[in-house]
Amino acid sequence: MTHPLASSVEILAFDIFGTVVDWHGSIVREMAQHHPGVDGNAFALAWRAGYRPAMARVMSGELGWTLIDDLHRLILDGILPQFGLSHLGQAERAELNRVWHRLSPWPDSVEGLTRLKRKFTICTLSNGNIGLLTNMAKRAGLPWDCVLSAEVFRAYKPDPATYLGVARVFDLPAAKVMLVAAHHDDLAGARGCGLHTAYIERPLEFGAKQRKDVSPAPGNDLHCRDLIALANVLGA
Amino acid sequence: MTHPLASSVEILAFDIFGTVVDWHGSIVREMAQHHPGVDGNAFALAWRAGYRPAMARVMSGELGWTLIDDLHRLILDGILPQFGLSHLGQAERAELNRVWHRLSPWPDSVEGLTRLKRKFTICTLSNGNIGLLTNMAKRAGLPWDCVLSAEVFRAYKPDPATYLGVARVFDLPAAKVMLVAAHHDDLAGARGCGLHTAYIERPLEFGAKQRKDVSPAPGNDLHCRDLIALANVLGA
Numbered sequence A, B: 001m002t003h004p005l006a007s008s009v010e011i012l013a014f015d016i017f018g019t020v021v022d023w024h025g026s027i028v029r030e031m032a033q034h035h036p037g038v039d040g041n042a043f044a045l046a047w048r049a050g051y052r053p054a055m056a057r058v059m060s061g062e063l064g065w066t067l068i069d070d071l072h073r074l075i076l077d078g079i080l081p082q083f084g085l086s087h088l089g090q091a092e093r094a095e096l097n098r099v100w101h102r103l104s105p106w107p108d109s110v111e112g113l114t115r116l117k118r119k120f121t122i123c124t125l126s127n128g129n130i131g132l133l134t135n136m137a138k139r140a141g142l143p144w145d146c147v148l149s150a151e152v153f154r155a156y157k158p159d160p161a162t163y164l165g166v167a168r169v170f171d172l173p174a175a176k177v178m179l180v181a182a183h184h185d186d187l188a189g190a191r192g193c194g195l196h197t198a199y200i201e202r203p204l205e206f207g208a209k210q211r212k213d214v215s216p217a218p219g220n221d222l223h224c225r226d227l228i229a230l231a232n233v234l235g236a
Helices: A023-034 A040-049 A051-059 A068-079 A090-101 A109-119 A130-140 A160-169 A184-192 A227-233 B023-034 B040-049 B051-059 B068-079 B090-101 B109-119 B130-140 B160-169 B184-192 B227-233
Strands: A011-014 A121-126 A146-149 A177-181 A196-200 A222-224 B011-014 B121-126 B146-149 B177-181 B196-200 B222-224
Touching (some): A011 A160, A023 A040, A023 A090, A040 A051, A040 A068, A068 A090, A068 A130, A109 A121, A109 A227, A121 B130, A130 A146, A130 B121, A130 B160, A146 A160, A146 B130, A146 B146, A160 A177, A160 A184, A177 A184, A184 A196, A196 A227, A222 A227, B011 B160, B023 B040, B023 B090, B040 B051, B040 B068, B051 B068, B068 B090, B068 B130, B090 B130, B109 B227, B121 B130, B121 B160, B146 B160, B160 B177, B160 B184, B177 B184, B184 B196, B196 B227, B222 B227
Parallel strands (some): A011 A121, A011 A177, A121 A146, B011 B121, B011 B177, B177 B196
16 A cells, blocks of 8 residues: 555655665675675775764864765775785775775665656765766666765755755755655654655665664654565555 | 767766757747747747846855746746736746746757767756756656756856866866857856867757857867767767
8 A cells, every 4th residue: 555655755865875775795795806805894894984983074174075985085094904905006995995886786776766766756865975876876777866965965964954955956845855764863864854754674784794673763754674665655 | 980089088968958958949838838928939038038147146246146946036027027927926937937847858869868878977067956957857858867057066157166066076087078068158168177078059949030050169079960969979
């Protein structure tokens, strides 16, 4: 049965890292291929763990506005020594850093998005920069109507400027926009701005060794296993 | 024979109004349908004629940063009296202003872009706002990889921040980007920033009564009849 929100929501804004694409698995696979001596699981987790502290340095004003590509590189340069990769040169580091442009979608993402696009305007709302998101979409076949990013709003999620920015871009009330994400804190930020929210379970986001708790949180309008389930519940 | 630039350019950035969509014909058709007593040709030309002066007021600092939707509305409110449409209420004016979201593509645009997208990253580079460009693309089937706009760069073309902004978004040298436009001044701005340029003939941009001179200008890398011809010359 189609959820009533299907007839009032117009824009679906998607978190990307973890929600639409599998950053952990993609990085593990690239490391296995190019640096087989490194523990890819630990490497992926260390790289991702630097993400929030790096954004916090920007949002506090310690660093000026910085694209995620550059934050990823800062973090990468910091963790290479502990994985025995200090010898990597500039070109190798740049190439490795671009793995974030090459992340693979979860198996349901392309089908789910393609169906949802028929009924809704679908856009990204990611802290990733526009170029990263566009390169990723082109490679993975993610059929966005529009690529929105922290770069457009000059603020990272969960800054309200990002959630409200989506509504403003489309000149719609916040209640016409639904954020789709695999992270409860992101959804809480959107909900606080009046957006609707859909939680997507991604139990393997951090790899099979660190299975994620995907329990429902109160307050989300929808709780779906994946993007095909979301398309089903929204009648798309 | 494929042009040598086909193997070095990576990003094609498209001007929209006049280059990809037919603003004059679309407005004339809407006026004929909803306000048949009005001279649609004169109305479309008057509306568009207010565009540059309105942007100039923003760029001079007289007006703060303003989306094109709002500039279109300012101009519309200004011209309604001279066309005997002062009686239109707020809702009717808002609906009429949205005609810019409903502009029809030229007959070659969807096929040309679809072919070019296979070989290049294709994006908009328009003074139109993101919501306008996204709504237009969804309705018309324009298959952008990414919607870039003056809104992203907080500057209107021909400000160098827009042309250089495209290169920066994709972290590429300006020479990897080609601007595709039906206006020589836009192309000159891009060329001045080191982008490559392709001129598209749109002799009917201002309607059949005001046929446009589509003579080549020196300096453009390519001069094509339409977007299918561009796909042909770029081997897409």
